[in-house]
Every structure is written in structure tokens, then in C-alpha cells.
Amino acid sequence: MIRYLYADQLDRLGTLEESMFLDRADQFKTRLGWDVSVDERGYERDEYDALNPLYVLYQKPDGTHGGSMRLLPSTGRTMVNEHFADILGGGEVRSPLIWECTRFCLSRTAEARTAAALMLAGGEVMENFGVKHFVGVFDARMVRIYRMIGASPEVLGSVGAGRDKISVGLWSFSDDARARVARKAGITPSLSRLWFERSFTSGIQKLSQTV
Numbered sequence: 001m002i003r004y005l006y007a008d009q010l011d012r013l014g015t016l017e018e019s020m021f022l023d024r025a026d027q028f029k030t031r032l033g034w035d036v037s038v039d040e041r042g043y044e045r046d047e048y049d050a051l052n053p054l055y056v057l058y059q060k061p062d063g064t065h066g067g068s069m070r071l072l073p074s075t076g077r078t079m080v081n082e083h084f085a086d087i088l089g090g091g092e093v094r095s096p097l098i099w100e101c102t103r104f105c106l107s108r109t110a111e112a113r114t115a116a117a118l119m120l121a122g123g124e125v126m127e128n129f130g131v132k133h134f135v136g137v138f139d140a141r142m143v144r145i146y147r148m149i150g151a152s153p154e155v156l157g158s159v160g161a162g163r164d165k166i167s168v169g170l171w172s173f174s175d176d177a178r179a180r181v182a183r184k185a186g187i188t189p190s191l192s193r194l195w196f197e198r199s200f201t202s203g204i205q206k207l208s209q210t211v
Contacts, residue, residue, distance in 0.1 A: 003057045004055070015063045016059055023106075074100050080168055086159070117187055139163075153170055155169055
């Protein structure tokens with residue numbers, strides 16, 4: 001199932017929190033070899049985790065992490081503006097209608113539908129909070145995954161070539177895209193909406209105040 005949790009809510013589900021940060025270390029440090037920090041617990045965390053972002057998490061039946069992504073409004077601090085502005089020619093992405101999506105992570109044991117389920121959940125966030133686009137940085141390996149899901153971004157800029165190519169993309173989510181991604185995820189729109197509503201019965205106002 002999909003859960004939506006702020007950073008200050010993660011400790012409510014300790015197993016999910018622990019396994020997410022461990023899986024992030026496994027993916028970004030071990031498998032991809034990125035220059036990221038891993039603490040004494042084996043967690044991969046950075047300065048943006050301290051900004052109380054919204055996490056969208058795919059929780060497996062045993063309660064552990066299957067996949068996740070991290071969302072922050074682009075009106076505040078973001079990775080794309082602070083670390084990847086060169087890809088945009090020195091420009092910035094700032095708008096109350098655009099949020100940044102980072103740390104898209106899939107567990108080694110993730111179900112095949114996990115990536116699509118996360119994209120579908122991203123669409124729920126967009127629709128319910130008036131967000132028109134997500135912005136994010138992605139590498140060459142993700143191009144195939146986005147195409148497979150049916151949610152490829154508009155590329156705003158790129159550097160490098162081949163496997164080393166890094167791009168900044170802008171995602172929108174039309175009704176047609178929602179239908180495609182829902183089919184790929186094997187999740188009905190009504191179930192997707194139910195998961196969202198369970199998480200945000202009292203949280204929508206809180207999130208809107210951060211924009």
C-alpha cells in the first residue's frame with residue numbers, strides 16, 4: 001500500500017522508516033556509487049531530510065519499505081536550485097505550482113509495480129494540492145523506467161553523455177497519464193484515492209501551509 005508521511009511522522013512506523021533509509025543507502029551508495037553520506041546506523045540521509053519533506057512510500061505487506069520518493073515545495077530549498085542550477089544554465093525553478101521530487105528509491109525486493117504505484121501516488125499529491133508539475137534530477141538509467149511506466153518528463157536540460165548523462169525533468173500528470181500509470185501499477189484510481197485520504201484526513205491543511 002501507499003503511505004504519505006512527513007519527516008516528523010516517520011517514527012510512527014519505525015520499521016518503514018528504518019528500511020527506507022537503509023534501502024536508500026543500498027541504492028545510492030552501494031549500487032550506484034553516488035557520493036552520499038551514510039551514518040553509523042547505515043542510513044542514507046542528507047540536509048533536505050531535515051526540512052520536514054513529505055515522503056511517499058510503498059509499504060510491503062510485511063511493513064517494510066518497497067520504494068519511496070521525497071517531495072519539497074520549490075519555493076523553499078531544493079536540490080535542483082542549490083546543486084544542479086548549471087544544468088539549467090544557471091537558472092532556478094521556483095513556483096508554488098512546482099514541487100521537487102528527489103530520492104526516488106526502489107528496494108532490491110520491490111514488486112515490479114512499485115515504481116508505477118509511486119508515480120500514481122505523485123499524481124494524487126498534484127491533484128489534491130494544486131501542484132501542476134514535479135521537477136527532479138535523473139540519470140540515464142531512469143529514462144527506460146519512466147518510459148515503461150508511461151510517465152516520461154519534459155527535459156529542461158542535460159549534461160554529460162551515455163550512462164553519465166544527468167538531466168533535469170518536469171513532470172505533469174494528465175488524466176490519460178493517470179489511466180496509463182494506474183494500469184501499469186495494477187491499482188484502481190479509487191484505491192489510490194483511498195490510500196491518500198487515509199493519510200491526509202487531517203494533514204492537507206498542514207501541507208498547504210508549507211507552500
